[in-house]
Amino acid sequence: MSVLFPTSVADACAMLADEPDAVPVAGGTDLLVNWPERLEEHEKTFIDLWKLEELRPAHWTEAEYVLGARTTYWDVVGDRRAWAEFPLLIEAARQVGAVQIQARGTWAGNIVNASPAADGVPVLMAYDAVVVLQSREGTEEIRLSDFYFGYKQMRRRRDQLVTAIRLPRRAYDYQVFEKVGSRRAQAITKLGVAVTRTNGAWRVVANSVAPTVRRCQAVESVLSSGVAVSSHEDLLPAIRQDVSPIDDIRSTAEYRERVMARLLYYDLKGVCANFE
Amino acid sequence: MSSNIPITFELNGEDVTLEVSPTERLLDLLRYRLDLTGTKEGCGEGECGACTVYLDGLPVNSCLVPAYQIRGSRVDTIESVDSEDVDPLLRSGATQCGACTPGVVMTALWIREHPGLLQTHTIRELMAGNLCRCTGYDGIVEGVEEMLLRRDRAS
């Protein structure tokens, strides 16, 4: 096991280009879990991003809120403008572990860890986030909703580093994030759903119900179609098109599907005109 | 196989320079090399918070921090705590078996130092990263409330 210590993003990209199997590490909140019991799995080269200050700050432009690759959940919780403009980021951040995890976990780390249960990803996706990837070859931008294509599979080349996450600033007239875990705090998500509406355009994103966090376009169509929805069961066909939950150690497929429908139904009743 | 990484950091107000291994966690460094055994290991998965220390002023699980990441940083452990500061917790019954307690104290004192957080968070939410199996949490929550009151009175 060895660790490389880049002094700049360019430096980090050069290291990745030379050693594409190297693993960038930021807050370590996924990597270090049960670490001493799994040391053989970690016989690799790591690139430490934690001290790359240029990746840390989030910043605001006229049109965007831009998170750095090293921006933590707690950094965003501490940003008063984020509470006003991107409240779902705050909602999600507060439910990632507890303060001790929020202080170390990063949004970019959550994206590239690519867990289907990632708590930060649904809200970013519901805000139409764009992932900025950098390598020695240059910079590439990919919409987060296009980023994953299978379980733990993503459109990041091994020589690319996520350097930023860009969120367009828009006026949302509806937004909600529901995380369902087995307890109120510090629980891994059994299912989650983030919903936003801007200018009549719906975004519905779910986690823990498919191999990746997923945008649910069939559900979005139902919401914008005007077709009457008179019970949560009316949402099930669209949900079944969008997601494919499974039974696992934390919950059941049936529960996930049904509760996703019920959350959407109860939350959107009175919001979405076609819900009765 | 393991290379040694020289680091310098500030530990409880003093500069420390030493070499760490890439496999070493901050928790291991504190407990097994620096004999700062006040920081406890409860789970090794970042779930229980018994290993809570401050990294640059924020509470973190030291079981999830690679030791090399503290280079140039400030680390504060339970050994830096003043006994007078924990008196409210002693009176409220915040400790029973004591295994979660140092972590609880670190988070509790951090809340006391950041009372503004209570405009948006409850004590119970902020303490949720510290599992306690003995107290049912009332003794802890009441102790933090009393700490905040004393702080108000003092200022």
Added chain:
Amino acid sequence: MKRREGLAKLMGRERYVDDLQVDGCLWGMTVRSPAPRGRITEIRFGRGVDWSEFVLVDHDDIPGPNEIFLIEHDQPALAPGYVRHVHEPVLLLAHPERAMVRRAVREVEVIVAPEPPVLDYRVTPGADQIQFGTDNVLKHLTIEKGDVERALAAAPHVVEGIYETGAQEHVYLENQGMLAYLEDDVLTVSGSMQCPYYVLQALTHVLNRVASQVRVIQTPTGGGFGGKEEYPSNVAIHAALLALKAQRPVKLIYDRSEDLAATTKRHPSWVWHRTGLDRDGRLLAQDIQVLIDGGAYVTLSPVVLSRAIIHAAGPYSCDNVRIDGKAMLTNAVPFGAFRGFGAPQTQFAGERHMDVIAETLDVDPVELRRINLIRDGQATSTGQVIHDGTDREGVMQQALDMAQYDEKRREHLHFNATHPSLRRGIGLATFYHGAGFTGSGEVVLESVLHVAGRPDGRVEVLSSNIEMGQGTLTVFTQLAADRLGYDPADVVIAEADTSRVPNSGPTVASRTSMIVGRLVERACDDLKTRLGLAAEARGAAIKNAIIAWYRDHRNEELLGRAQYHQPEGISWDERTYRGDAYGTFAWATHVAEVEVDLRTYSSRVLDFVAVQEVGKVLNETLARGQVQGGVVQGIGWALMEDCRFRDGAMENNQLTNYLIPTSDDVPPIRVAFLENPYPHGAHGAKGLGELPVDGPAPAVVNAIAAATGTDPRGIPVTPERLMKLMEKKEPRDG
């Protein structure tokens, strides 16, 4: 008095076993069985490891009988070629570097030729699954009172029900751990434990050593809850075997995943009730069957079963009771002691059943309990006549008043009719807990305690009862200081080191304050007698007398002694299970208010009231903390703590997947005590430690039933299970 060791704990200065630094220490680990049952055909050692660097121990290295000394000696210390459960210890390894031993453990492959395991204790085993006696029944116990069949036949109403509870993990925050080393020819084992003399006995037996060659020292213990009653003997034996073979100190500290997977849990239970009642709801007959899952070896299951059946009929008066209990063998990791010790299981069943009866007969659940609560002069199921003068109805009424039970019920009717997705309910449980060992257990223990005078006039309490968070050090200090008129600072509590302290029994069964605390008082009295002082002598008079005594008795030690004697009027027949099962009972009522989210089927406790009569509260802060902690443990068991087993192994052996409540999952637990001093307990105290775990599960589940109109019969009531119940109630529930 403030907790005696509280400041040290708050400052992180208390040294637990893993905090002890020992020069030249090796790290030990355990290689375990991968299969639930079968013969070990081969053990393969990986090539990637230099095995010459390791100390290896197997069953052939055991000097004495390969048995863990307990009720039966059926459990081996290391598998002798045959395994009966997953994670059964097979081999021990030690190495100076912890990372190396962790890696090496994974490089050992234990090959097992599988035999048919028993994985469900409720199913009658097939012939090829029999592993204990003729039927896999580890213990069968019955209680008979009156004529149940006749009373049932005549009863206007008969209500039946089956209730089940799942396994529960202790989740003491400090994992199991032991340190073993040799001092000349004395083997010393120190570590996290509740019962130093159990460990001593287990070590002398398996190591074939005399007691003077073994010394056991309890280190500050980071929670026990029963999980450190019998299990530490296993860890101690393993550490000792490694240290003897290596001739070097060995530390054996479990990782959390190993602790969750390989150590004991609360016994799962299946309880069947058939109850005869008159038209008003008076109990005419209680016919109860209890099954508990014992796991692969007998361990403590017989005594857990005993306490389970004795508490199964609840704190009610009924003339005809029949209780039949069996502990069944399965090829699971043995289930073990856990706070409450069988009583939480059967009282969940009993108190949930009371609400089912109330619903069936359309009587008020409070009224049903009120008319049946045992009154002075009436007898429990074992025929123990209760005449303690406690106002049991008053206990219940105070809990209802504090919880605003009637107002809440009215409010909930309105709330539930109008809220689109939330439902609220309130539920109660009335229950009791017998303190101390069951039946003649305390007589058999013959606990002895010393209070020594010290040459400087201070006194020292010497006992084998340990501090694990529940407050022994503080309570013993208070009791001795009160009895002698001493400043608490002049009372020393000896470290629980078997080379110094007498055997005052194990730290279990809610016995420490009540029974051993009484010995502290009596040993203080004996000290005064030995000094020739009058019973009224206090403080300086005693101190001066001790100092003077040492002037006259150089090289002697001044010891006040006390030994347990059964109070007059207690009698128990172990053979018929008739008589006084316990010296006394503590009585309690819990009331829970719960909110269920119909969107997610998750339940949350909004308010919780715990009222109990405990004889005498010795320390308000400590007592309240015991109740609050116990209640939250009970809430966890009721709602979220779900051990998931597959092929006899726990699948969710991480704290990420086995969830216990956080501070944000529970409301403040509101506690009130009623006092009715028990003449034979220290200062009038009754046992308190376990009582608070008996009530939360039924109170919470009764509240969920009230909120949702469902009828949950098992715990934990996870959202997934509640979803099924809601669908059963209303197949197309909007």
